Amino acid sequence: MLNLTYYMRDDCALCNEGKLQIRLALSELRNDLVQLTEVNIDEDDELxxxxxxxxPVLSNGDEVIQEGVLDFVKIYDYIREHK
Structure with missing residues (x-):
């Protein structure tokens, strides 16, 4: 199982679009393969x-999968390769 972390913030259009891309990728795969944790960076000064x-930033541990503009294909391919 992959434990992915999605760093985002409220009222962020790129973050909302990124979340949609992640959901689309997960809908094409078995959801039990991935644990997704959303982290609002506004709640932590260091973050x-x-x-x-x-x-937005999507990561697997210390490895950044994608940041800024997230896209379905990159997320989907990463999950398939690392499940």
């Missing part, structure tokens, strides 16, 4: 400092 100009 805000690290990710403010990079969000």
């Amino acid at each position: 805000q400092e690290e990710y403010m100009v990079r969000i």
